[in-house]
Amino acid sequence: MKNIKAIVFDFDGTLSLRSHAAYDKYRHDIKILFPEVDDTSIEFEAIVQNCMTWDQYGTVSKRFVFDQLAKTYKLDIEVTNDLASKWLDNFHEYQVLREGVVETLKELKKHYKIGCITNGDSKGQHSKLDYTDLKQYFDSVIVSGDFGIHKPDPRIFMESCKQLNVLPEEMIYVGDTFYADVYGATLADCTPVWLWPDKERPCNTDVHRIYSFTEIIKKIEEIKNQVD
Template identity: 30%
Template sequence: MSQLKAVLFDLDETLMARGQAVLRLIERMIDDFGPGFGVRDHDEIKRIVQQADGGGYRPKHEMYAELEDRLAWTGAPGWPAFQAYYRRVYPTCAVLEEGTLDVLTYFREKGLKLGLITNGETAVQQKKLDLLGIGQKFDSVVISESAGCKKPDPHIFRLSMSELGVSPNAAWYVGDHPRNDVYGAWCAGLRAVWKSDVHPWDVTLPVIPYGIIRQLTDVIRLYEKRNTAG
């Protein structure tokens, strides 16, 4: 097995606490649009928005259509205006996953290259990175919209490997989604580490994670354990 030369990460729910960011977004929506909502109870509004969001995997125009209906939204801004609002406001709600800076610093001090691969719109994802203050910490950042492909397509992982100048078998990829992150990285030849606190495992996948962590900082202990074991 090749010596580890790079550690790559997913963004949402791996380095960024997306659930917390969505809650911040909901509070902003209540402030900005709440008087037009037919639903008044804030907890119910949160449940509706979280369900419509679908963990970030649902097309945003579908999310908006559901919100307009289920919130009984009088004076809703229309899809183009809401899309612009989402692109402007949501990135400002970004919250770092606990331990993110410690993890990135640790691996950098070990002399490893750092990469990030994320699905999403380039402007939104880049703004998140800038506001979180971590955009400049990576040797390679690959965002699906700009790359023209998205996880779990192995090609997006290979693009990052090419930018880093590292072979796939000398890299780890850390992410929360069993198919997009673990399976996609495995198909590209990387060693896939699954952050297991968000999504249940997909038993249909023909892959076993190289490592399983619960919290992001657990990846340091995994590295030290594997490094000690050679």
């Protein structure tokens, strides 16, 4: 049996519904850029969906997204640059937690040390965690912007192990991004769990996978009961 002492989570897309937050934030900004377009129309929705495509799950800078907007729709580049630079000012206010997050964290905290490792700007990521009131459940919070290293660099996972006082093989790491989360945790010798709701997305590697956040407790028990 595996001796698991810590469960550590990614934030964006794992604890939060990052796509929902981005969608609502883009709708807000598109209303500013296109005041003449009915925000219930298919034209408005098409602009927003373009932004969601360019956004690439939040892995690119907002300047890239708004540059694409400016080029595609012949917008004033100064206005789009201003919106891009202000993206993080209130993005935390759009955060939506996945179903069951709080209840699951409360239950897990009874039995394990709980942590969070999240890539991103220090102010932006801490604001999200504060706004969603999740810090109270964590024994360790690591924001890449505070450390100058980012997932999948194994050193950031090792730092989490150090703060939680556990060995890498005693940690389960849950995340939605295969490269940053699954690959990174593997490089650090932690056990990754990939949260990806799209059951049609293929994966040719034998990794622990869940399709909803509420499956995590059951998956942890499966991992613990594995024979090395």
